[in-house]
Amino acid sequence: MRIAVIGTGYVGLVSGACFAEMGHQVICVDEDRDKVARLAQAKIPILEAGLEPLVSRHLNAGNLRFSTDTDEAVRSSEIIFITVGTPSGDDGAADLSAVEEVARRIAVAINAYKVVVNKSTMPVGSTRMVQRIIEENIDGLHQFDVVSNPEFLREGSAVEDFMNPDRVVVGSENQRPVGILTELYRPLNAPLIVTDPASAEMIKYASNAFLATKVSFINAIANICEAVGADVREVALGMGYDRRIGFEFLKAGPGFGGSCFPKDCRALIDISSHAGYTFGLLEGVMQVNEEQMSLMVEKARKHLGALAGRRIGVLGLAFKANTDDLRESPALTVIAGLLEAGAQVTAFDPAYHANAVTPPAGAALAPDAYAAAEGAELLMILTEWDEFKWLDFRRVKELMASPVIVDTRNCLDPQVLRRMGFTYEGVGR
Ligand SMILES: NC(=O)c1ccc[n+]([C@@H]2O[C@H](COP(=O)([O-])OP(=O)(O)OC[C@H]3O[C@@H](n4cnc5c(N)ncnc54)[C@H](O)[C@@H]3O)[C@@H](O)[C@H]2O)c1
Numbered sequence: 001m002r003i004a005v006i007g008t009g010y011v012g013l014v015s016g017a018c019f020a021e022m023g024h025q026v027i028c029v030d031e032d033r034d035k036v037a038r039l040a041q042a043k044i045p046i047l048e049a050g051l052e053p054l055v056s057r058h059l060n061a062g063n064l065r066f067s068t069d070t071d072e073a074v075r076s077s078e079i080i081f082i083t084v085g086t087p088s089g090d091d092g093a094a095d096l097s098a099v100e101e102v103a104r105r106i107a108v109a110i111n112a113y114k115v116v117v118n119k120s121t122m123p124v125g126s127t128r129m130v131q132r133i134i135e136e137n138i139d140g141l142h143q144f145d146v147v148s149n150p151e152f153l154r155e156g157s158a159v160e161d162f163m164n165p166d167r168v169v170v171g172s173e174n175q176r177p178v179g180i181l182t183e184l185y186r187p188l189n190a191p192l193i194v195t196d197p198a199s200a201e202m203i204k205y206a207s208n209a210f211l212a213t214k215v216s217f218i219n220a221i222a223n224i225c226e227a228v229g230a231d232v233r234e235v236a237l238g239m240g241y242d243r244r245i246g247f248e249f250l251k252a253g254p255g256f257g258g259s260c261f262p263k264d265c266r267a268l269i270d271i272s273s274h275a276g277y278t279f280g281l282l283e284g285v286m287q288v289n290e291e292q293m294s295l296m297v298e299k300a301r302k303h304l305g306a307l308a309g310r311r312i313g314v315l316g317l318a319f320k321a322n323t324d325d326l327r328e329s330p331a332l333t334v335i336a337g338l339l340e341a342g343a344q345v346t347a348f349d350p351a352y353h354a355n356a357v358t359p360p361a362g363a364a365l366a367p368d369a370y371a372a373a374e375g376a377e378l379l380m381i382l383t384e385w386d387e388f389k390w391l392d393f394r395r396v397k398e399l400m401a402s403p404v405i406v407d408t409r410n411c412l413d414p415q416v417l418r419r420m421g422f423t424y425e426g427v428g429r
Pocket of ligand 1: 006119154259
């Protein structure tokens with residue numbers, strides 16, 4: 001099939017490369033000219049395992065192209081995926097301006113029957129909205145269908161997730177595009193949920209809100225564990241064996257972040273309030289999350305007292321391991337809190353080498369973990385990168401001004417560190 005993917009970010013680039021891998025002819029479009037020029041040379045702007053070889057191979061084979069020309073991409077494709085960003089607006093609602101802009105462009109370029117696919121995360125009613133924008137701007141009598149096909153990939157394992165989805169969701173009012181998307185996704189052998197557009201749109205928000213709820217729930221439990229002398233890791237293990245609960249997303253930490261959970265929770269709260277329902281549960285989830293980040297700053301205060309002028313080393317900036325995405329990273333919020341209290345922060349993130357990770361204003365960036373620890377009175381782990389587990393902690397201790405570790409990801413062994421003479425503090429243990 002001939003496929004256009006409009007918006008070449010985490011979702012669009014991965015989707016485009018994977019569709020090419022599945023044997024289709026793909027054009028990935030982005031308005032960012034620099035990005036498109038780099039991609040055309042197989043220079044990947046994001047850190048994502050397995051993506052670079054896929055892009056290189058299909059660029060060379062000629063079945064993957066990068067372009068800034070939306071019109072040409074629409075004209076030469078049968079299926080058009082919209083994968084532009086839908087960030088939070090000032091009121092928490094999803095900002096759909098990029099989607100609207102793309103829909104208008106699609107409308108003027110349509111030259112034959114097309115399936116337009118909303119893959120970006122968009123509020124309930126967006127399938128109809130895109131349909132309406134195209135109808136209002138279309139030139140001629142060409143037919144088209146708009147469907148919702150939300151994406152569930154995780155950054156850090158996006159290629160793997162795209163190729164092995166737990167399910168594929170298609171929301172459509174008509175049968176014709178469902179047949180086409182069923183054919184497209186058939187090789188992935190995933191359960192296919194065909195439903196109406198509103199339900200498809202809700203599935204995405206409800207899924208992310210539920211996962212965020214699990215995170216805030218276990219963080220709240222962690223805070224109680226600290227007060228009563230229980231270990232949240234043992235508690236989560238004991239809960240997780242219950243198949244009705246499961247182990248996933250029950251890791252206590254500094255709070256959730258990233259480009260999806262916070263914005264999608266805010267958007268669902270907004271969708272809900274417009275529908276006349278106050279989603280107090282989800283408001284609570286967001287509140288616990290914000291408090292959790294502040295609690296990490298309190299942990300530093302507990303060990304150092306007033307933070308003004310104190311030197312704190314930070315390991316990790318990304319919102320989770322194996323990605324370079326800093327959007328709404330809890331690490332940035334915690335660092336901002338430390339800086340606001342007057343601390344001097346030196347941070348290291350492994351993705352710093354791979355991509356241009358910029359530190360939060362006011363924090364210094366270290367070239368490696370040991371440089372971040374040098375002279376620090378406290379070392380705080382804010383992202384669970386595997387390599388932090390394997391540091392030479394004897395060397396870390398020698399480098400630090402005082403051996404205090406706050407492990408907000410519970411990724412280190414407290415007993416080993418305490419035996420080495422560290423003061424260790426985790427979350428909920
Ligand atoms: N990142 C994830 O893990 C993830 C997972 C599932 C769903 N989503 C959803 O997918 C959507 C995209 O997310 P992302 O993280 O890939 O975003 P992103 O910010 O990484 O990428 C969006 C891209 O769209 C481009 N763009 C914006 N306006 C454009 C226009 N008018 N024409 C052409 N290109 C344009 C931008 O330049 C950018 O490259 C969002 O709705 C997000 O919620 C993201």
